[in-house]
Amino acid sequence: MPATIRDVARASGVHVSTVSRAFSAPHLVNTETRAHVLAAAEELGYRPNRAARALITGRTHNIGLIVADIANPFFPPLIKAAESHARGRDYHLFVADTNEDAGVEEELVLALAKQVDGVLLCSPRMSNTQIEQLSREVPLVVVNRPVPGLPAVVMDVAQGARLAVEHLVGLGHRSIALLGGPRGSWTNREIRRAATLAARTAGAELVVIGPNPPTEESGSAQADAVLRAGVSAVLAYNDLMAVGLIDALDHRGVKVPDQISVVGIDDTALSRRTRPMLTTVATPTAAAGRAAVDMLLQHGDDRRTTALVTLQTELVIRDSSGPGPHRTAGPGRRQQPPLDGVASESRE
Amino acid sequence: MPATIRDVARASGVHVSTVSRAFSAPHLVNTETRAHVLAAAEELGYRPNRAARALITGRTHNIGLIVADIANPFFPPLIKAAESHARGRDYHLFVADTNEDAGVEEELVLALAKQVDGVLLCSPRMSNTQIEQLSREVPLVVVNRPVPGLPAVVMDVAQGARLAVEHLVGLGHRSIALLGGPRGSWTNREIRRAATLAARTAGAELVVIGPNPPTEESGSAQADAVLRAGVSAVLAYNDLMAVGLIDALDHRGVKVPDQISVVGIDDTALSRRTRPMLTTVATPTAAAGRAAVDMLLQHGDDRRTTALVTLQTELVIRDSSGPGPHRTAGPGRRQQPPLDGVASESRE
DNA sequence: CATGCGACTACAAACGTTTGCAGCAGAACT
DNA sequence: AGTTCTGCTGCAAACGTTTGTAGTCGCATG
Numbered sequence: 001m002p003a004t005i006r007d008v009a010r011a012s013g014v015h016v017s018t019v020s021r022a023f024s025a026p027h028l029v030n031t032e033t034r035a036h037v038l039a040a041a042e043e044l045g046y047r048p049n050r051a052a053r054a055l056i057t058g059r060t061h062n063i064g065l066i067v068a069d070i071a072n073p074f075f076p077p078l079i080k081a082a083e084s085h086a087r088g089r090d091y092h093l094f095v096a097d098t099n100e101d102a103g104v105e106e107e108l109v110l111a112l113a114k115q116v117d118g119v120l121l122c123s124p125r126m127s128n129t130q131i132e133q134l135s136r137e138v139p140l141v142v143v144n145r146p147v148p149g150l151p152a153v154v155m156d157v158a159q160g161a162r163l164a165v166e167h168l169v170g171l172g173h174r175s176i177a178l179l180g181g182p183r184g185s186w187t188n189r190e191i192r193r194a195a196t197l198a199a200r201t202a203g204a205e206l207v208v209i210g211p212n213p214p215t216e217e218s219g220s221a222q223a224d225a226v227l228r229a230g231v232s233a234v235l236a237y238n239d240l241m242a243v244g245l246i247d248a249l250d251h252r253g254v255k256v257p258d259q260i261s262v263v264g265i266d267d268t269a270l271s272r273r274t275r276p277m278l279t280t281v282a283t284p285t286a287a288a289g290r291a292a293v294d295m296l297l298q299h300g301d302d303r304r305t306t307a308l309v310t311l312q313t314e315l316v317i318r319d320s321s322g323p324g325p326h327r328t329a330g331p332g333r334r335q336q337p338p339l340d341g342v343a344s345e346s347r348e
Numbered sequence: 349m350p351a352t353i354r355d356v357a358r359a360s361g362v363h364v365s366t367v368s369r370a371f372s373a374p375h376l377v378n379t380e381t382r383a384h385v386l387a388a389a390e391e392l393g394y395r396p397n398r399a400a401r402a403l404i405t406g407r408t409h410n411i412g413l414i415v416a417d418i419a420n421p422f423f424p425p426l427i428k429a430a431e432s433h434a435r436g437r438d439y440h441l442f443v444a445d446t447n448e449d450a451g452v453e454e455e456l457v458l459a460l461a462k463q464v465d466g467v468l469l470c471s472p473r474m475s476n477t478q479i480e481q482l483s484r485e486v487p488l489v490v491v492n493r494p495v496p497g498l499p500a501v502v503m504d505v506a507q508g509a510r511l512a513v514e515h516l517v518g519l520g521h522r523s524i525a526l527l528g529g530p531r532g533s534w535t536n537r538e539i540r541r542a543a544t545l546a547a548r549t550a551g552a553e554l555v556v557i558g559p560n561p562p563t564e565e566s567g568s569a570q571a572d573a574v575l576r577a578g579v580s581a582v583l584a585y586n587d588l589m590a591v592g593l594i595d596a597l598d599h600r601g602v603k604v605p606d607q608i609s610v611v612g613i614d615d616t617a618l619s620r621r622t623r624p625m626l627t628t629v630a631t632p633t634a635a636a637g638r639a640a641v642d643m644l645l646q647h648g649d650d651r652r653t654t655a656l657v658t659l660q661t662e663l664v665i666r667d668s669s670g671p672g673p674h675r676t677a678g679p680g681r682r683q684q685p686p687l688d689g690v691a692s693e694s695r696e
Numbered sequence: 697c698a699t700g701c702g703a704c705t706a707c708a709a710a711c712g713t714t715t716g717c718a719g720c721a722g723a724a725c726t
Numbered sequence: 727a728g729t730t731c732t733g734c735t736g737c738a739a740a741c742g743t744t745t746g747t748a749g750t751c752g753c754a755t756g
Contacts (some may be wrong), residue, residue, distance in 0.1 A: 004741095369735090
């Protein structure tokens with residue numbers, strides 16, 4: 001029922017191959033002929049069938065985007081940026097959700113493999129070896145984890161964690177808890193490593209609570225553990241957990257930041273909406289989405305090229321972090337005025 | 349390079365048609381033969397090429413999902429539910445973002461038309477006639493707007509608006525502002541209609557401010573207009589605008605709910621995170637996503653069947669709504685205890 | 697005048713499937 | 727014994743494109 005290339009050929013009195021070339025190789029066909037063809041195509045409402053094209057060219061002009069949890073506020077900006085960027089280059093995006101499950105993740109890559117030109121694997125829960133294996137089935141770009149031999153885009157979350165710890169120590173905190181993220185997360189390991197090092201360097205104590213699922217509920221659930229740890233500040237794996245923690249502390253009558261300071265990571269839309277507004281490490285998610293698309297489209301063919309893009313993070317100081325018990329000098333209330341998200345908005 | 353059906357046929361010593369049937373019509377092939385074929389396929393890591401299959405069957409097993417703004421917290425739960433539901437039925441989901449632009453929307457439907465079995469059009473900004481026209485190109489299911497002659501799933505947002513207004517009037521408010529949503533939104537018209545009617549019935553005044561873009565910024569931007577209107581309560585088009593408004597009011601030293609009550613719509617994840625927690629109308633977004641997929645898969649073929657699924661909404665009373673100036677009786681602070689989101693969590 | 701070239705177009709094979717049809721063996725009827 | 731039926735399998739066409747090759751024409755070149 002829908003118009004095919006053959007209909008257009010008939011209507012414009014040329015061979016199908018000419019019609020094809022009128023679209024995909026304009027310089028090979030007479031300007032006049034081409035005009036006729038395009039007119040006829042327009043008339044018939046012809047749109048090329050991408051499946052047929054894919055069958056012969058081997059390129060589908062589709063990209064798969066696999067995330068751990070669409071509803072996690074970290075991902076929508078990334079998805080949005082990737083989709084828009086991809087569409088600008090005439091690619092469409094499959095989006096799929098693994099529910100934080102490595103098994104589902106693998107199944108999804110395999111299922112998508114034949115109908116995409118590549119897959120963007122965001123915050124994967126699989127092992128490196130699993131990922132490497134899958135990369136033989138379909139070009140992969142990994143986001144939020146470096147995988148040896150594969151193109152990847154990561155955020156310099158270690159630097160973010162370091163800044164956060166230094167910020168807290170600077171405020172007078174000597175005993176800090178790290179509210180850990182999910183097992184198997186590279187980001188989590190990275191944060192832990194950097195935070196531990198930064199704490200030791202600064203002469204502070206760091207107690208790790210976790211691993212935990214990266215959810216708000218999980219943040220709330222660890223409130224008692226945090227209190228028991230007797231710390232005066234907490235660095236959470238992400239904003240979601242930080243928010244959950246603040247909430248639970250609030251319920252227990254513990255004041256943030258007066259009694260405990262809390263710092264998140266990601267600078268999601270949430271962080272400006274909580275009371276107190278969340279001090280957090282801004283990660284450039286939209287830029288990551290675009291970069292991942294670019295990498296995939298670049299070496300779509302020359303597979304197994306190593307390439308690692310590292311995006312910078314920065315500390316956004318708001319209201320959830322305040323002076324600790326060991327403050328040595330400086331004004332009473334806070335070291336720096338709140339930036340009110342300015343930093344995160346100028347960041348692109 | 350990747351294994352094709354022919355490789356499997358060769359490896360198992362049968363004809364390709366037998367291999368094909370071993371997968372798609374198991375009852376037509378001998379159990380033993382089938383076992384051989386499946387074993388060979390497994391051995392070779394064979395996965396059928398969906399493009400080739402689509403070419404001949406005419407069904408791609410793909411669905412397009414078009415939303416106005418992925419980053420709007422209303423959509424991720426819907427996307428997530430739709431994706432998971434679709435995948436359970438062996439369908440994959442294209443997700444695309446129109447940036448609230450009707451032109452982009454149309455272009456997207458057209459672009460997707462040939463490579464999907466149908467499109468889920470969420471909160472469209474196009475006109476009904478445009479949508480009807482497009483439905484001749486590809487099966488459509490519309491979400492958040494009824495379109496005559498097309499399957500659609502809507503939320504009974506009118507009822508929600510009514511409940512919200514009655515709630516406010518019950519609290520003693522006699523002058524209420526409606527912070528309107530985007531032009532061209534059916535939901536917006538519906539809310540306006542229902543709110544106006546409910547206000548008149550209850551003997552209260554309703555002043556409409558808008559239309560406005562459905563964003564947080566837009567909510568903030570209208571704070572002065574709200575104050576000028578001299579109302580004691582506001583019903584916002586969605587949570588996002590409500591949150592923006594509360595924020596701006598806070599900046600101006602206006603207390604919510606003491607001086608002005610604010611009610612949102614959607615019960616997004618945000619609403620439990622604001623201080624005060626937002627009183628809002630819960631819309632079943634996940635259920636809507638699933639229902640839309642179901643409708644599309646049901647009458648994928650017998651097009652142009654009218655069918656309208658209406659999902660119920662409910663009022664979730666939290667802390668952003670309080671007594672108004674004309675309270676007649678009852679305890680001082682509030683009429684009902686906050687539900688703390690229980691209602692919205694039990695709702696599925 | 698023959699040759700070669702450039703610009704354009706037609707032909708046909710191929711991509712990896714599905715599916716109507718025909719064939720064939722053996723079983724079950726008459 | 728002949729016929730019909732049943733269960734299974736092979737054959738080949740088709741889906742809508744792209745693309746290498748070959749052909750045609752007119753024209754400039756030698």
